[in-house]
Amino acid sequence: MNDVNKKETNESWEIAGKTLSSRLLIGSALYPSPSCMEDAITISKSQIVTVSLRRATAGENNDNKQSWNIIKDLGLNILPNTAGSHSAKEAITTARIAREAFGTNWIKLEVIGDQYNLQPDPFETVKAAEVLIKEGFEVFPYTTDDLVVSKRLVDVGCKILMPWGSMIGSGKGLMNPDNLKAIRNYFPKLQLIIDAGIGKPSHASQAMELGYDGILLNSAIALSQDPIKMANAFRLAVEAGRLAYEAGIMQEREFANPSTPIVGTPFWHQFD
Numbered sequence: 001m002n003d004v005n006k007k008e009t010n011e012s013w014e015i016a017g018k019t020l021s022s023r024l025l026i027g028s029a030l031y032p033s034p035s036c037m038e039d040a041i042t043i044s045k046s047q048i049v050t051v052s053l054r055r056a057t058a059g060e061n062n063d064n065k066q067s068w069n070i071i072k073d074l075g076l077n078i079l080p081n082t083a084g085s086h087s088a089k090e091a092i093t094t095a096r097i098a099r100e101a102f103g104t105n106w107i108k109l110e111v112i113g114d115q116y117n118l119q120p121d122p123f124e125t126v127k128a129a130e131v132l133i134k135e136g137f138e139v140f141p142y143t144t145d146d147l148v149v150s151k152r153l154v155d156v157g158c159k160i161l162m163p164w165g166s167m168i169g170s171g172k173g174l175m176n177p178d179n180l181k182a183i184r185n186y187f188p189k190l191q192l193i194i195d196a197g198i199g200k201p202s203h204a205s206q207a208m209e210l211g212y213d214g215i216l217l218n219s220a221i222a223l224s225q226d227p228i229k230m231a232n233a234f235r236l237a238v239e240a241g242r243l244a245y246e247a248g249i250m251q252e253r254e255f256a257n258p259s260t261p262i263v264g265t266p267f268w269h270q271f272d
């Protein structure tokens, strides 16, 4: 590949010991059917798929087995999640079962503290992360955009943080971009993934332009009218946002600045 062609693609990146080309992490729930899920995941080019031990994946409950077989056959990295847990104890038990069931030490730690807005419980999340890291798990904690909670998670050993964009399934995008920027600036080396609340491809681009390392989403793809087309749209948006970040985004200015600089005498005056 020559140098110009190389600039068409994102640089590869590393997370939890894996080198990946895609920065889009995808959920496996809420799709109208297992085959739609398969096509959407394939076209998204995602290399990490999150699956729940406690919840259904695509389609009806009896489609669960079929969905799981499809995901296994895709040969991607599986990120089991603890969705449905409301305490550290519940999440730890779920993570331990998931490690056996899925044969991976990766865990998306999700401890819900409020059922109405599905906000993560920061206290229980930190408690569970500490135990799981000691047990050798690679913890991907779903957290809010609070800097101090992020610091506590790092203190107990988290190398990845997954702050929310906004509430799960809300599609509201980035509620607090300034908070997300603060986390990015405070932890320049940590792997940071936006998890939840992404509703449109432009939200995903915005997060990538802030320098986030990846995006995890589910509802906006699975619940769209055409999940396969939408998965492709999100792939492109994540790639575009990352390319823009790597290219160096221009600083906003308070005043106009001519994009065509005027140098010397305008050419028509030369004939005066």
Ligand SMILES: CC(=O)[C@@H](O)[C@H](O)COP(=O)(O)O
Binding pocket: 026, 027, 028, 029, 050, 081, 083, 167, 168, 169, 170, 171, 195, 196, 197, 198, 216, 217, 218, 219, 220
């Ligand atoms: C699939 C999963 O793990 C979700 O809990 C995740 O947080 C994605 O949220 P959205 O459905 O809002 O994209």
